[in-house]
Amino acid sequence: MKFLAPALACLALVACGPTDTTIGSAVEAPADFMPNVRTGNIEAHIRFLASDYLQGRDVGTDGYEIAANYVAAQMQLLGLEPAGDNGGYFQQVPLQDVTADAAYNSLSLDGETFAQGDRVYISTNPSLPEASVTAPLVFVGYGVSAPNRDHDDYAGLDVAGKIVVIVNGVPGGLPSEERAHHLSSTTKRNLAAAHGAVGMITVTSRTDEQMRTYANGTAALPVTSLTPATGPSSRDQIQVSAEVGATLGARLFEGAEMSLEDVRAAMSDEENPTFPRFELPHSVSLQQRTISEPFTAPNVVGMLRGNDPELADEIVVLTAHLDHIGTIHDHMRGRGGCRSNDGEDSICNGAVDNASGVSIMLETARAFMQQGTPRRSVLFVALAGEEKGLLGSEHFARNPTVPADAIVANVNLDMPVIVYEFNDVVAFGSEHSNLGPIATRAAARMNIEVSPDPIPEQSIFVRSDHYNFVREGVPSLFLMTGFSSPDPRWDEGEGFMGFLSTHYHRQTDQLDGDLEVLFDQGAKFANINYLIAREIADSDERPAWNDDSFFGNLYGQASE
The missing domain is CATH 3.50.30.30 (Glucose Oxidase; domain 1)
Structure with a gap:
């Protein structure tokens, strides 16, 4: 199915509006502002995006199109400017099976x-x-x-x-x-x-x-x-x-x-x-x-314009992939689909992967709109086709809807594993640019540590959407919940690795089942994400590669 179900599309345009007063424009806020993302907002987004009605959000299906309309509606309610193609919120990604x-x-x-x-x-x-x-x-x-x-x-x-x-x-x-x-x-x-x-x-x-x-x-x-x-x-x-x-x-x-x-x-x-x-x-x-067999699926793009006459034309891009892997039926259509079958359930809902990341990105946008216009502009992009090989991010990074040379940084959210209370986060890419110290300072304000990569053998830095921005010369971070927890059941990586071994790309990555998604931990992660993005957007110093970065030396000239 390569077309939109009209009735559900209309539902997506009005469902799950903000739980507080609708924001039309950002206001000024003190530099020492501490965010307080609402747990209920995180839950509301995830419940919609991981609903059975969306059938696992596989690109090329009605479910993905409904999810994209929902995100566009939320961006409009927040007051983000449409920054896709032709004056709208969508950038259509040209795909083919x-x-x-x-x-x-x-x-x-x-x-x-x-x-x-x-x-x-x-x-x-x-x-x-x-x-x-x-x-x-x-x-x-x-x-x-x-x-x-x-x-x-x-x-x-x-x-x-x-x-x-x-x-x-x-x-x-x-x-x-x-x-x-x-x-x-x-x-x-x-x-x-x-x-x-x-x-x-x-x-x-x-x-x-x-x-x-x-x-x-x-x-x-x-x-x-x-x-x-x-x-x-x-x-x-x-x-x-x-x-x-x-x-x-x-x-x-x-x-x-x-x-x-x-x-x-x-x-x-x-x-x-x-x-x-x-x-x-x-x-x-x-x-x-x-x-x-060609088809299209949209990236969803919204803009918050900066207020500094000298820095507003520079753009910080926040990304999270919107798609997941669909259903058992979708697997028959191609590789990489929902492979396992848990009883009668045929849907891989993707509550953690990556409804959580999209929800956190939307609430990061809300924090910006409520608490002050940044100096640099901030672009929020819900990406298509990550599960098919980082396709939406490749298309956007190579064909951005804003001037390519204006993009100065990318912060990516892919599968924050918010199923345990976390004491630390991992900022992949932090050792490659001056974004690393920013992440450390922002997390410290929430009494959270930034830990080194706990699974370097997995080479995660080259396996998510931010890597396509890296290949275009853009310093990037990819945030992940860490391995430390105050709960001994989930400490030393048991929470993160347990999710991977039990729920990742399976039907059990859903709400109201055996998996307990901790919405308060999603709100905490969103607060950290906001503080990181805020400092990047407000810093006097432009994001830059470190001199000894392998990726900076390989790709950094692309941004010069």
Whole structure:
């Protein structure tokens, strides 16, 4: 369903108005103001957004459209200016459900053709409905360029017009966030495209049977992607991408200076790893066809204009993703849907993920409107398609509805786990910019500590919507409830990790069930979020990357 249910849309426009006097414009307030977000407001938003009527808010469904209308209505009631497209609150994100054409896709090597699922999987290409390439092969190791770590798999190689062959993984010894960045298939594809390659083959360790199961199973389902309307993509250059299993991968190295087995051994040597790179004595033909069903889903955008003549044109962006993963039925439509089934319940309501974040963002906006116009302008954005791969934030960050060079910071709210009383918060990205000390000072005003990343192995900094702003050079923070609690049942991460293991992306992430959502903790989190955003918006100092930040040095020039 790609259209709005009119009756419920009307309900969303009037439901759950503010519990206090409607605010039409912000007022002046003292600098030492302490916010006091109402618990009832947090509860009211979450109850609507996590209602069964919204059917899990999957993008492309009526439920998501109703949620978007609700957020737009709340922004209007608060007095935020519409800041989407065409003078409204919506920015339509161009999306498509894409599926690989298994009957067409293939890889040909030395006169033998391997069909989709026969030791090879040819990926969809959202940018090109159909493409074929025939080119020589060049092995480029992991396909990683990390000059700050004295590692560059492309150094001295000419891959222009060729198909690069890479193996899964990254060099050892990288910090977790850098490792996650380099491990990303998008990063590897972008790098190959920048060097002029026209195709990419990733050699996996899967057996022939595992490749067949993968290609004919989950990988055969539709996946939601942006359309070319978002802008240029490395997929324009890397026309066909493929994954091959271990046996076909070994054949690509036949007759080369090293076998695949020897290459893997050299790269994984614990004492003295080496990273061979060389041309392979084969030419390969790859062809792909992608079947597309386009649709749109809105980001919801509201603006509070600043009052400082010198700073009002600078914009602090607050974000929270509005979508969730829908129902069991939606999973049949594509990857990443509601997978489990808890009895008769087929809906993944997403009360914590991320109705909580959107509710906190709306109440942060209310605190601004009630307690004083900031010096800088503040933009509030409820994002579409996070669950499909950070799609709404990518489209907005690349095509903002405000001048791109005006965006100076992003604070992102994704799944505040408000199911336990928390003593601390984690501000991912705080070590990368001068936003870190701001977060520490703001939390301290609420007697809350900012703790270091408690799960660095998860590389969370590159896994939520703020990362698309980082890629555009914008210093960013991502706030999360911490691992410390005064209740020993939830201390030392038991509250957070318990939610992940029991309720995350399951039907039990809902209200009035076994999960107890603590609305007072949502209000506390909103107070902290307001204080952070307020200091960023009012500070004399413009947000800036730290000199030693990996991401600042990699992307910071984009904002200059």
